[in-house]
Amino acid sequence: MKKQSTTAALPGKKTVTAIYIFVLAYTVVQLFWWGILLHQQSKEIAYYEQLELTHRVHLLREPSEFMREMQRHHHEQRMRTLKYIGEGTIFLIIILAGASIVYRAVWKQMRLQQQQQNFMMAVTHELKSPIAIAKLNLETLRKHKLDEEKEKKLLDATIRETNRLDQLCNNILLASQFEHQNSQPFFEPLDLSQALGNALQELRDRIQSHDILADIEPGIGMEADKFMITLMLNNLVENAVKYAPKGTKIEVSLKTEQNDLLMRVCDEGNGIPQEERSKIFMKFYRIGNENTRKSKGSGLGLYLTRKIVEQHGGTIAVRDNLPKGTCFEIKWQDYSLQPV
Structure with a gap:
């Protein structure tokens, strides 16, 4: 059909x-x-x-x-x-x-x-999968008497799927707010190093298919919205998970270089063609056809990432991750180090 x-x-x-x-x-x-x-x-x-x-x-x-x-x-x-x-x-x-x-x-x-x-088709796929898994797990727990370890695994899996649903809903709501210019971030003094470290630990617990590495310089602080920054990182890492082969590395780094603050999320996938790099940050845009592509997604992750980065005074660019892969680089120019 x-x-x-x-x-x-x-x-x-x-x-x-x-x-x-x-x-x-x-x-x-x-x-x-x-x-x-x-x-x-x-x-x-x-x-x-x-x-x-x-x-x-x-x-x-x-x-x-x-x-x-x-x-x-x-x-x-x-x-x-x-x-x-x-x-x-x-x-x-x-x-x-x-x-x-x-x-x-x-x-x-x-x-x-x-x-x-394409967005409606992708969202339908994204919604049905975690709902079906969570429903199956809950029905299993209700109908069968399992040992404590198996129950814990099923509950953990159900929580992971509900977290996927939660992030998808957050992306849709935030995209609507950006569309109508109703997004008002809550800026506060934030230990960016610690916030990214905590978010990466949650991602490691949820994503078992890839090796997520962190190289985060400690003590970096800035005025930021913690929810937005976490969502930005989640979108970048999950985008790498979708397009990089299983078992490969995803490297997340946060460093100061001279007067700039640089955050990078790099994968070991097939890379992004040069002609597509100007389009991937568009809303709903996804490479390929919705009926033939294997990777899941709604086409909102990178769009929201760019909006969040701009909202926080930064810029985002796509670069090659030598020898293979893609690297998303976020830069805050003229950043002064603020120990927290």
Whole structure:
């Protein structure tokens, strides 16, 4: 059913494009036809004016007067020609400019609709998986008498899945707040080193598929929103988990270099193509097709990360992690070290 819905959407785009091109081509052809008719009409007017002038030539007393009349006649003909050529050129520029604006607006809207459709499909997948796992675990605990160790494992697994749900809901709510410019962070003196260390420990407890390493310089403090910073780190690490092979390393570092504060999250995945790096921070954008990609996600993580970084006065960039992988680098320029 998913493939059918995606396939059905493609002819709609092609149909809209075909109709748009037909209407634009028809309008331009009609403009040129209008110019041809005006040119023919101008030639007919010039012919009859010249004929009428020839009939009156015997009434003119001097040849010089006849020459002046002919010059006036040719001047009026040139002015008529320049007039309809100028009007046609202006109309053509207006038509092409309007067509370009309409084209961009229509395709932007269609692309947004496709991204929203992908988002709904991704969120549905993201919601169903943890809900199904949590439901199965709880039903197992209710129906069967298990030993304490197995019960603890099932409860821990259920908590991990509910944490996934909680983060997904936080991403959706925060994206809505950013969209409507209602996000108001709570800035407070924060031990950034400790906050990142605690968040990484929670991620290690929850993520068993990758080796999460930390290289955090102690005693780094800044005015920040603890919830936002934690969410930013979670999104970056989970993005690395999605696209890096299992068993590889994910390195998180926080260091001061000269007057700057640098935070890096690096993985050992396949990297991000250069042409995609300017798009990955867009809302709902995900590389590939929603029906074929293997990695989960809603397309909001990197969008929210960029917003949070900008909200905290930093910049984020994507770099290659040599010899292989991707490195997200967050920089706070002119940062002064604040021991906490």
